[in-house]
Amino acid sequence: MSIQVTVDIVIFTIRDSRLKVLLIKRGIAPFKDYMAIPGGFVLEDESLDTAALRELKEETGVDNVYLEQLYSFGDPKRDPRGRVVTVAYYALIPAGHPIKAGSDASAAAWYDADDLPKLAFDHRRILDYAIERLRNKLEYTTAGFKMLPEQFTLSELQSVYEAVLGKKLDKRNFRKKLELLGVLKATSAWRKTGRKPARLYTFSAKKFEKLKDKGILFPF
Amino acid sequence: MSIQVTVDIVIFTIRDSRLKVLLIKRGIAPFKDYMAIPGGFVLEDESLDTAALRELKEETGVDNVYLEQLYSFGDPKRDPRGRVVTVAYYALIPAGHPIKAGSDASAAAWYDADDLPKLAFDHRRILDYAIERLRNKLEYTTAGFKMLPEQFTLSELQSVYEAVLGKKLDKRNFRKKLELLGVLKATSAWRKTGRKPARLYTFSAKKFEKLKDKGILFPF
DNA sequence: CCTATTATGTGTATTAGATACACATAAGGA
DNA sequence: TCCTTATGTGTATCTAATACACATAATAGG
Numbered sequence: 449m450s451i452q453v454t455v456d457i458v459i460f461t462i463r464d465s466r467l468k469v470l471l472i473k474r475g476i477a478p479f480k481d482y483m484a485i486p487g488g489f490v491l492e493d494e495s496l497d498t499a500a501l502r503e504l505k506e507e508t509g510v511d512n513v514y515l516e517q518l519y520s521f522g523d524p525k526r527d528p529r530g531r532v533v534t535v536a537y538y539a540l541i542p543a544g545h546p547i548k549a550g551s552d553a554s555a556a557a558w559y560d561a562d563d564l565p566k567l568a569f570d571h572r573r574i575l576d577y578a579i580e581r582l583r584n585k586l587e588y589t590t591a592g593f594k595m596l597p598e599q600f601t602l603s604e605l606q607s608v609y610e611a612v613l614g615k616k617l618d619k620r621n622f623r624k625k626l627e628l629l630g631v632l633k634a635t636s637a638w639r640k641t642g643r644k645p646a647r648l649y650t651f652s653a654k655k656f657e658k659l660k661d662k663g664i665l666f667p668f
Numbered sequence: 669m670s671i672q673v674t675v676d677i678v679i680f681t682i683r684d685s686r687l688k689v690l691l692i693k694r695g696i697a698p699f700k701d702y703m704a705i706p707g708g709f710v711l712e713d714e715s716l717d718t719a720a721l722r723e724l725k726e727e728t729g730v731d732n733v734y735l736e737q738l739y740s741f742g743d744p745k746r747d748p749r750g751r752v753v754t755v756a757y758y759a760l761i762p763a764g765h766p767i768k769a770g771s772d773a774s775a776a777a778w779y780d781a782d783d784l785p786k787l788a789f790d791h792r793r794i795l796d797y798a799i800e801r802l803r804n805k806l807e808y809t810t811a812g813f814k815m816l817p818e819q820f821t822l823s824e825l826q827s828v829y830e831a832v833l834g835k836k837l838d839k840r841n842f843r844k845k846l847e848l849l850g851v852l853k854a855t856s857a858w859r860k861t862g863r864k865p866a867r868l869y870t871f872s873a874k875k876f877e878k879l880k881d882k883g884i885l886f887p888f
Numbered sequence: 889c890c891t892a893t894t895a896t897g898t899g900t901a902t903t904a905g906a907t908a909c910a911c912a913t914a915a916g917g918a
Numbered sequence: 919t920c921c922t923t924a925t926g927t928g929t930a931t932c933t934a935a936t937a938c939a940c941a942t943a944a945t946a947g948g
Contacts, residue, residue: 451710453742453753490671492751520740521757522673522716531672531712533755537738585839603925620908620927628905631706644922668904823895840898841936848934863895864943 451522453625454534455500456487456571458518458578460509462543462595466560467582467611469575470508470547473555476661478528479568485575487534488509500537507556511550514540518578518624524540526570550583558603562614586612590631593651601646602626631656674754676707676740676791678798679728681817682763686780687802687831690728690767690794691787691817693775698748699788703779705795709756720757727776729768730845734760734814738798746790758798760814763824781816810851811870821866822846848880851876 471483486507490499490525500515515537522533541547559565561579564572585591592608593600606622626632633652638645679690691703702874705864706727710719712791731833742753761767779785781799805811813820826842846852853872858865 451673451712453671453673490742490753493744495744496740496753509883517739519737520716522710523756524713533710533716533753535742535753558940566939601925617777618908620909620924622930623926625906640915642916644926646925663889822897838937839896840938844899845896845935861895861943862945863893864897864945866896 454491458538461541468558482568484568599648672709678758681761702788704788777864819868
């Protein structure tokens with residue numbers, strides 16, 4: 449009745465206007481040379497969240513990013529070595545956020561969420577579940593903002609939504625909704641990106657909290 | 669690094685037009701005489717879902733009801749006896765469904781979800797989380813139907829929604845939405861309940877699946 | 889038997905939000 | 919200087935959400 453407990457973390461980011469997932473290559477059996485979601489054992493004296501944060505830090509050097517528990521997977525045969533229950537998490541990393549891949553550096557890489565390689569264990573199922581959750585959460589939470597740096601253009605924000613949802617959105621309607629919600633603050637800065645400069649915005653957490661208190665959710 | 673894993677199950681039903689939760693009285697320390705959510709250890713060769721189904725059956729005699737994983741709780745100090753990670757589930761039992769409480773019979777009872785006693789361990793947190801999840805799911809899934817017998821009146825259905833959401837709904841608008849969705853089948857049976865008889869309906873899973881495929885969700 | 893009580897069942901008007909859709913502007917690069 | 923590309927902006931239409939009142943059928947009680 450004593451079971452090993454791990455955490456596995458699906459790490460999402462946006463790159464090249466695409467939803468990407470960080471995978472590492474397994475160096476040892478079972479599933480040697482398969483790609484896998486980063487993870488590891490929960491230690492004796494740490495909570496599940498702490499374990500996930502620690503693993504995330506170890507694997508990517510990343511701190512202070514959004515992390516949420518996803519689901520627990522506990523099929524008795526999911527790990528051929530023995531009974532392992534894993535608590536899956538997912539993390540959202542801002543586009544362009546620097547990643548210091550750890551000792552597994554050469555073996556870690558970003559993969560397109562809709563073009564995944566074969567994965568070890570039941571990681572494909574975990575990943576599919578994470579993508580589904582992210583898509584849903586995007587529509588009624590601020591998950592979209594968590595994949596952007598503090599300052600961002602409206603096109604960048606829209607691009608995040610399009611990458612995750614996998615479909616094009618209408619620019620004017622997208623902006624209309626944002627304006628209606630009133631959770632963006634225009635800054636006086638501009639992104640000069642080769643073309644016509646775009647205004648930079650920040651997310652107003654205060655205004656969002658007020659909306660949440662009123663039961664108003666994001667309508668994308 | 670070897671941890672005990674349990675499942676705990678928040679068991680919901682509707683009684684007297686109120687959302688109720690099944691709690692059992694603990695006979696032994698720690699938290700002796702406190703009320704607690706039913707649960708128990710995950711066995712060596714069973715999946716998490718199987719463990720939850722087994723516990724549910726053992727505690728209530730109930731089979732074939734809706735069961736969904738909720739969240740995993742793993743604070744190192746949540747159980748004073750040692751390291752226990754629990755995978756919480758919630759179950760929805762149709763109103764009026766017979767419960768054969770097990771050996772703990774005398775100690776098991778239904779409590780109003782909004783008038784709970786002191787609970788053992790972190791069970792209050794688990795329960796609050798379950799209620800929140802149920803409220804949310806009610807609005808975009810068929811959870812409401814799962815707390816009703818196969819045949820039900822429209823008033824009974826509305827009463828489930830009102831009990832869970834904790835607010836009154838407009839009868840005509842409620843029925844209008846249902847009609848728009850078209851997931852109900854009128855039967856030729858009537859519930860004679862002391863007053864004017866009410867028509868009995870059944871839920872059409874087929875039609876619901878079609879709606880789901882189109883991405884249409886329940887708008888309550 | 890008659891009346892009071894209680895739950896069922898039904899439609900319309902108003903408001904709010906969602907969707908569909910096109911063009912002028914500013915900058916960089918050829 | 920022109921071409922390319924991304925930014926930024928408003929209106930009309932449709933669909934869904936909300937607010938709201940009364941006749942009907944049955945039982946219970948006097």
